[in-house]
Each structure stands twice: as structure tokens, then as C-alpha cells.
Amino acid sequence: xxxxxxxxxxxxxKSGTSVKIECRSLDFQxxxxxxxxQFPKKSLMLMATSNEGSKATYEQGVEKDKFLINHASLTLSxxxxxxxxxxxxxxxxxxxxxxxxxxxxxxxxxxLTVV
Amino acid sequence: QKEVEQDPGPLSVPEGAIVxxxxxxxxxxxxxxxxxxQYSRKGPELxxxxxxxxxxxxxxxxxxxxxxxxxxxxxxxxxxxSDSATYLCATLSSSNxxxxxxxxxxxxxxxx
Numbered sequence: 044x045x046x047x048x049x050x051x052x053x054x055x056x057k058s059g060t061s062v063k064i065e066c067r068s069l070d071f072q073x074x075x076x077x078x079x080x081q082f083p084k085k086s087l088m089l090m091a092t093s094n095e096g097s098k099a100t101y102e103q104g105v106e107k108d109k110f111l112i113n114h115a116s117l118t119l120s121x122x123x124x125x126x127x128x129x130x131x132x133x134x135x136x137x138x139x140x141x142x143x144x145x146x147x148x149x150x151x152x153x154x155l156t157v158v
Numbered sequence: 159q160k161e162v163e164q165d166p167g168p169l170s171v172p173e174g175a176i177v178x179x180x181x182x183x184x185x186x187x188x189x190x191x192x193x194x195x196q197y198s199r200k201g202p203e204l205x206x207x208x209x210x211x212x213x214x215x216x217x218x219x220x221x222x223x224x225x226x227x228x229x230x231x232x233x234x235x236x237x238x239x240s241d242s243a244t245y246l247c248a249t250l251s252s253s254n255x256x257x258x259x260x261x262x263x264x265x266x267x268x269x270x
Contacts, residue, residue, distance in 0.1 A: 147204070
């Protein structure tokens with residue numbers, strides 16, 4: 044079964060509103076989680092690294108104020124897309140680093156549609 | 159040169175065939191290698207995980223790492239239509255931050 048759970052799997056929101064996506068590690072603690080964006084038939088694009096108890100590290104070109112990341116506990120990271128616009132519509136995927144196994148597990152992904 | 163190179167395919171095989179998926183990498187410091195399977199509109203699923211060189215087998219899947227040639231492979235025996243997906247090779251960056259370096263992904267279609 045899934046070891047990383049992502050919610051919601053699909054969300055539709057109106058342009059200008061904000062939407063939050065949750066990523067949970069189910070049976071391990073993850074001090075580090077990652078957020079990706081994926082366009083159709085393209086590879087995963089890393090957006091940011093989410094660090095428990097500290098600020099996220101964003102990749103070049105990713106707007107920090109647009110994509111707010113919070114990693115308040117060892118099992119939960121959230122991505123909030125603020126003031127969403129249609130160009131933010133995409134597939135967002137989180138992953139969690141299981142340090143004792145040096146392995147990364149991915150969530151099921153969240154489809155965001157901004158109308 | 160990309161740190162991890164993977165032929166994007168697409169690769170089409172008949173059901174029952176043995177599938178060989180391959181990647182090369184550039185940094186000899188990489189130690190941990192993973193294969194993920196991603197179905198359309200889903201998150202990647204961890205298939206195989208290997209450390210350093212050698213083989214690892216799990217059911218119909220065998221992962222192989224050859225550090226001398228910086229070559230990693232995934233073999234699928236008795237391929238099934240349900241194996242049709244995109245397969246991503248990945249390695250942990252040498253900084254051990256948990257950041258993955260991916261190949262481009264190979265799209266596989268297994269025809270009944």
C-alpha cells in the first residue's frame with residue numbers, strides 16, 4: 044500500500060483563490076519532503092525541498108510567494124498555491140525521504156485545475 | 159551532459175517479451191539507484207532500489223547496477239499489458255539530501 048498519501052487527488056478552483064495540497068508520510072517520519080510539478084508527457088520538475096521545522100528551499104524560477112510550503116510536522120508537508128491562475132493548472136506530486144533506507148517514496152499526485 | 163541519461167522511447171513489445179530498460183550516469187559518487195514506474199496521471203511508484211553494484215530481483219523484475227561502466231538496467235520478464243507505463247531511473251544526489259536525479263523516463267507499451 045501507499046506509504047505517502049497526497050490529498051486531494053483532484054481539485055478545481057476559481058482563478059484568484061488559493062488551494063492547499065497535503066502530503067503525508069504514513070508509516071515513517073520524513074524530515075525532508077519534496078514538491079514536484081509535472082506537465083503532460085514531461086518529466087518531473089522539482090519545485091522545492093520542504094524541511095521540517097525550517098524554511099523550504101525553492102528551485103530557481105519557482106516563486107516562493109506563489110507556492111507556499113509548510114512542513115510543520117515530521118509526517119506532513121503542505122503546498123499552497125496562492126492566487127491561482129489557469130497557468131498554475133498542473134499535476135503536483137510530493138515525495139518523502141525515508142532516511143534510514145535512503146529511499147524516496149512518492150504520493151499519488153494532485154491534479155489542479157484553475158478555471 | 160545530463161547526470162542521468164535515459165532513452166525516452168517509446169518502446170513497444172509483445173506480451174511475454176523480456177524488456178530491458180537502461181540508463182547511464184556520469185558521477186561515480188552516486189551509490190543509490192532506484193527504478194520507478196509511473197502510470198498515466200499517477201504519481202511514481204517505487205519498483206526497485208539498489209545500492210552500489212550488483213543485481214536485485216523481485217518477482218518478474220531485476221535491477222542491475224554496473225558501477226564500472228556507470229550503467230543501470232531494469233529487466234522485466236514475461237511482460238504484461240499492465241506493465242505499460244513510463245519507467246524512470248533515478249539516483250540520489252551525492253549530497254545525500256534526498257534529492258533525486260531522474261532520467262527522462264522510458265515509455266513502455268506491452269501489446270496483448
